[in-house]
Amino acid sequence: MKQLPFDRRPKEGQPPAQGAILEVKDLAVEFRLRDRTVHAVNGVSWSLGQSETLAVLGESGSGKSVMAHAIMGTLSSARAKVTAGEVWFAGRDLLKMPERERRRVRGRKIGIIFQDSLSALNPVFTVSNQIGEMFRFHAGMPRRAAQQAAVGLMERVGIPGARRRANAYPHEFSGGMRQRIMIAMALALEPDVLIADEPTTALDVTVQAQIMELLRSLQQEMGMGLVLITHDLGVVADMADRIIVMYAGRAVEESPVRDLYRAPAHPYTVGLLQSVPRLDRAEDDLRPIGGAPPDMTTVAPGCPFRPRCWLAAEVCDHERPPLLGVGEGRASACHFSHAVLEGTAGARG
Amino acid sequence: MIPAWSGQQATPAPGTGGAGTPSAGRASSFLGDAWSELVHNPLFLVSAGIVTLVLAIVAFPGLFAGLFGHGNPHDCNLADSALGPRAGHPFGFDVQGCDLYANVVYGARDTVSIGLLVTASSLLVAIVLGSAMGYLGGLVDTLLGRTADVFFGFPFVLGALIILIDLPERNVLTVSLVLVIFGWPTMTRLMRSTVLSERNKDYVLAARALGASNFRILRKHILPNALAPVVIYATLTTGGIMVAEATLTFLGVGLQAPAISWGLELAAAQNDLQQYPHLLVFPGLFLSITVLSFVTLGDTLRDALDPRLR
Amino acid sequence: MGAYVIRRLLQTVIVFFGVTFIIYAAVFLIPGNPVAALGGGQPLAAPVVHDLELKYHLDEPFIDQYGRYLLGLLHGNFGTSVDTGQSVSSLMAQAWPVTVTLALTAWGIEMALGIVTGVFAALRRGGPVDRLMMFFSILAVSVPIFVAGFTAQVLLGVKLHLVPVAGTQAGWPESYLVPGFVLALFSLATVSRLTRASLLETLTKEYVNAAVAKGLPRWWVIGKHALRNSIIPVVTYLGIDLGFLLSGAVVVEGVFNLPGVGLLIFNAIQNKDGAVVVGVATLFVLVFLLGNLAVDLLYAILDPRVRYK
Numbered sequence: 008m009k010q011l012p013f014d015r016r017p018k019e020g021q022p023p024a025q026g027a028i029l030e031v032k033d034l035a036v037e038f039r040l041r042d043r044t045v046h047a048v049n050g051v052s053w054s055l056g057q058s059e060t061l062a063v064l065g066e067s068g069s070g071k072s073v074m075a076h077a078i079m080g081t082l083s084s085a086r087a088k089v090t091a092g093e094v095w096f097a098g099r100d101l102l103k104m105p106e107r108e109r110r111r112v113r114g115r116k117i118g119i120i121f122q123d124s125l126s127a128l129n130p131v132f133t134v135s136n137q138i139g140e141m142f143r144f145h146a147g148m149p150r151r152a153a154q155q156a157a158v159g160l161m162e163r164v165g166i167p168g169a170r171r172r173a174n175a176y177p178h179e180f181s182g183g184m185r186q187r188i189m190i191a192m193a194l195a196l197e198p199d200v201l202i203a204d205e206p207t208t209a210l211d212v213t214v215q216a217q218i219m220e221l222l223r224s225l226q227q228e229m230g231m232g233l234v235l236i237t238h239d240l241g242v243v244a245d246m247a248d249r250i251i252v253m254y255a256g257r258a259v260e261e262s263p264v265r266d267l268y269r270a271p272a273h274p275y276t277v278g279l280l281q282s283v284p285r286l287d288r289a290e291d292d293l294r295p296i297g298g299a300p301p302d303m304t305t306v307a308p309g310c311p312f313r314p315r316c317w318l319a320a321e322v323c324d325h326e327r328p329p330l331l332g333v334g335e336g337r338a339s340a341c342h343f344s345h346a347v348l349e350g351t352a353g354a355r356g
Numbered sequence: 357m358i359p360a361w362s363g364q365q366a367t368p369a370p371g372t373g374g375a376g377t378p379s380a381g382r383a384s385s386f387l388g389d390a391w392s393e394l395v396h397n398p399l400f401l402v403s404a405g406i407v408t409l410v411l412a413i414v415a416f417p418g419l420f421a422g423l424f425g426h427g428n429p430h431d432c433n434l435a436d437s438a439l440g441p442r443a444g445h446p447f448g449f450d451v452q453g454c455d456l457y458a459n460v461v462y463g464a465r466d467t468v469s470i471g472l473l474v475t476a477s478s479l480l481v482a483i484v485l486g487s488a489m490g491y492l493g494g495l496v497d498t499l500l501g502r503t504a505d506v507f508f509g510f511p512f513v514l515g516a517l518i519i520l521i522d523l524p525e526r527n528v529l530t531v532s533l534v535l536v537i538f539g540w541p542t543m544t545r546l547m548r549s550t551v552l553s554e555r556n557k558d559y560v561l562a563a564r565a566l567g568a569s570n571f572r573i574l575r576k577h578i579l580p581n582a583l584a585p586v587v588i589y590a591t592l593t594t595g596g597i598m599v600a601e602a603t604l605t606f607l608g609v610g611l612q613a614p615a616i617s618w619g620l621e622l623a624a625a626q627n628d629l630q631q632y633p634h635l636l637v638f639p640g641l642f643l644s645i646t647v648l649s650f651v652t653l654g655d656t657l658r659d660a661l662d663p664r665l666r
Numbered sequence: 667m668g669a670y671v672i673r674r675l676l677q678t679v680i681v682f683f684g685v686t687f688i689i690y691a692a693v694f695l696i697p698g699n700p701v702a703a704l705g706g707g708q709p710l711a712a713p714v715v716h717d718l719e720l721k722y723h724l725d726e727p728f729i730d731q732y733g734r735y736l737l738g739l740l741h742g743n744f745g746t747s748v749d750t751g752q753s754v755s756s757l758m759a760q761a762w763p764v765t766v767t768l769a770l771t772a773w774g775i776e777m778a779l780g781i782v783t784g785v786f787a788a789l790r791r792g793g794p795v796d797r798l799m800m801f802f803s804i805l806a807v808s809v810p811i812f813v814a815g816f817t818a819q820v821l822l823g824v825k826l827h828l829v830p831v832a833g834t835q836a837g838w839p840e841s842y843l844v845p846g847f848v849l850a851l852f853s854l855a856t857v858s859r860l861t862r863a864s865l866l867e868t869l870t871k872e873y874v875n876a877a878v879a880k881g882l883p884r885w886w887v888i889g890k891h892a893l894r895n896s897i898i899p900v901v902t903y904l905g906i907d908l909g910f911l912l913s914g915a916v917v918v919e920g921v922f923n924l925p926g927v928g929l930l931i932f933n934a935i936q937n938k939d940g941a942v943v944v945g946v947a948t949l950f951v952l953v954f955l956l957g958n959l960a961v962d963l964l965y966a967i968l969d970p971r972v973r974y975k
Binding site: 079083121176193 | 870871872873875876877878879880881882883886891894895898968969970971
């Protein structure tokens with residue numbers, strides 16, 4: 008497990024930390040609408056090591072998907088704009104690259120899979136056509152060879168009767184199978200990093216487990232880094248090495264998995280963990296986090312979680328807490344992170 | 357694992373603006389938004405203005421025809437045949453020697469009436485039959501659907517042509533009837549599909565579970581939601597109906613003399629158009645502008661009311 | 667796919683019976699002596715009336731008459747001209763090539779220009795070209811064919827002497843270019859708008875963004891993924907388009923005096939030759955029916971989701 012520097016505040020323009028294959032520094036993304044601006048991502052920083060699985064945890068609207076698209080360069084709205092930050096990959100800042108070169112990174116070096124497999128696949132082309140496309144375009148393979156390679160990939164991701172079903176269309180497959188097809192497409196050229204944006208959210212629980220298992224085995228096989236974006240705590244617990252918790256477009260906590268679950272260091276994380284109902288304890292009420300999700304059209308001074316936080320004090324109104332180290336390989340963006348840590352660690356004992 | 361010192365549950369601090377608080381002071385309704393958008397759209401204003409003018413001409417042709425002093429379209433003198441524009445006769449004379457301006461003004465009446473009549477009737481038929489098909493389904497749907505298929509088997513103008521040529525008398529009513537016969541399937545199909553998609557929605561199921569009668573469900577719940585697309589479509593077709601009528605009349609199977617219609621004027625003039633272009637320009641221009649404004653009006657309405665564009 | 671084809675075939679057959687029934691009923695059941703209708707309301711001499719009555723078996727029960735009529739249709743008997751006595755089918759046989767040439771010219775123009783302008787407008791959305799094209803397309807939809815036809819004829823033919831004013835003496839393409847364009851006008855506008863709207867909608871779809879995420883270049887994404895999906899609504903329109911081409915041909919051939927099948931109808935109306943009008947129009951309707959069937963099958967080939975409905 009990597010050692011993180013004590014102070015996680017990003018330093019601009021510096022080359023990536025040791026051993027990291029993908030590093031995001033202080034990324035900010037805005038959506039400029041007619042009458043207002045939505046600040047979807049407000050300064051996120053993290054790094055991903057080789058063969059590491061980093062989970063990005065957050066509710067809807069926390070900015071995690073936007074962040075993924077900003078990294079890939081696939082922000083589909085014309086109103087979206089990356090307003091700050093750097094994304095370092097293979098020694099270069101992706102955000103400053105000309106589009107032509109950036110395109111060479113996409114698909115080939117960094118892959119992405121989406122939540123809704125039915126809309127992410129083109130309904131009028133066969134699945135082998137769409138998988139084979141990767142080989143035909145990027146590797147210059149002729150049609151037949153690409154078809155063979157596609158079938159091979161389909162087998163590898165566990166689609167039964169791959170040869171027979173290669174010429175079927177996306178809508179003829181079940182959700183789980185389609186997700187495997189997306190994985191096959193994304194991993195066709197064995198990228199260094201795979202970003203999985205809510206890969207199992209639309210699937211049944213049993214299928215979820217299968218997909219996650221597939222991702223894990225493929226990751227180990229290829230030695231690739233995995234960024235797992237999700238809001239599902241259960242999915243994260245098994246797979247991830249480290250977790251970033253996102254709130255209101257920022258990273259509020261960063262920690263190795265075990266430590267986070269055992270003793271969270273941020274009030275939001277505490278709230279998240281509490282809100283998951285437990286079968287092993289008798290509890291009467293569900294415990295949601297009070298209050299409403301933040302309004303992303305304003306960047307208020309101070310901590311974004313302040314309206315919903317039981318620890319909130321004067322300082323939280325004025326000063327935005329930076330992401331600071333709170334322990335070995337851990338960081339939290341809270342003025343009272345140590346208090347939270349003591350409280351949660353103490354409660355354990 | 358809740359920290360002992362934290363109290364029971366996180367409580368929100370006062371004085372926050374969470375997401376979802378509407379901007380203060382502005383009632384935001386769908387129709388209200390649509391209306392304010394329309395009023396600021398110059399295209400809407402212009403086309404609505406022209407349409408209103410045309411409707412006024414249709415209602416009070418004598419008023420407009422008399423503006424230049426020779427307002428009687430039947431006051432004809434063969435000696436004046438095909439003369440060009442001059443004082444008192446801004447459009448000149450037609451082949452029969454009648455004041456062209458007066459004829460063009462009066463010509464609006466039948467064409468526009470047919471356009472509106474056919475649209476309104478088709479809409480009515482579409483609402484009734486479409487709701488029946490979409491809501492009741494089963495045999496009703498199949499039978500009506502097959503019937504609609506048969507009428508879909510005719511290209512619009514050709515079908516009307518075949519029926520019209522056999523009619524002993526062709527006036528506004530009979531021509532409208534024939535156009536409705538060939539026009540109802542399209543709107544009905546549209547109505548059917550919107551009713552069908554509303555029928556399967558949860559709020560309808562809820563109403564059913566509460567024991568509401570079919571009719572009540574249709575009237576109170578489904579129709580208000582399903583009507584919008586069909587009405588918008590109807591506004592768009594009015595222009596097309598007028599073009600169809602003019603074309604049929606031009607061909608000789610639409611309105612007959614002594615009716616005054618743009619199509620008739622152009623048909624009468626067709627052999628002389630090359631020599632006397634004013635016979636083409638004025639009726640043609642009026643017809644085109646009228647249709648254009650109806651079509652544009654329908655377009656702007658649709659853009660304003662289409663929820664997807666909001 | 668097989669089930670889909672069979673269903674459509676069956677539907678075509680049913681519609682065929684329905685359509686011919688309506689046509690027959692219109693001619694023969696509408697109040698007023700059918701013979702008079704065929705004769706266009708002109709008084710006919712008694713022996714002529716008697717002949718017609720025998721010929722059309724007007725003394726037989728309706729169903730029998732309808733049956734005879736159907737059989738006749740299937741044998742290519744579309745009636746006889748009251749005016750000239752020639753069989754309608756022989757009149758049509760002579761005139762078909764002109765109409766086919768005209769229709770194909772129009773279709774080529776509307777497809778090529780329509781799709782290109784639509785794609786252009788979508789990719790340069792909001793720009794001056796887009797607005798201009800939107801304006802022209804609304805215009806094209808609003809101006810009736812005969813007005814456009816006469817205007818083109820007077821402007822381009824008479825005033826500017828750019829093209830022949832009428833007739834087919836000048837051959838292809840001179841004689842067919844302007845008439846073809848006029849015939850195509852309405853559909854050109856519709857195809858252009860359809861393509862534009864369809865491409866714009868397709869570009870918002872997630873699979874387009876996913877294709878970009880795969881590292882595919884813009885031209886590949888638009889040319890392959892987006893266009894293929896955008897074409898589908900245009901194909902659906904093709905069926906209706908055939909109807910506009912057929913009806914429009916009557917007007918265009920009349921205005922430009924092109925000796926095609928449409929002109930037969932055009933003149934027959936003037937001459938009150940009801941038999942020719944109904945006979946030719948019937949053939950048009952049957953062509954329309956078959957054309958729609960072909961389009962539906964094409965649609966199923968293009969959009970695999972349809973095959974399983």
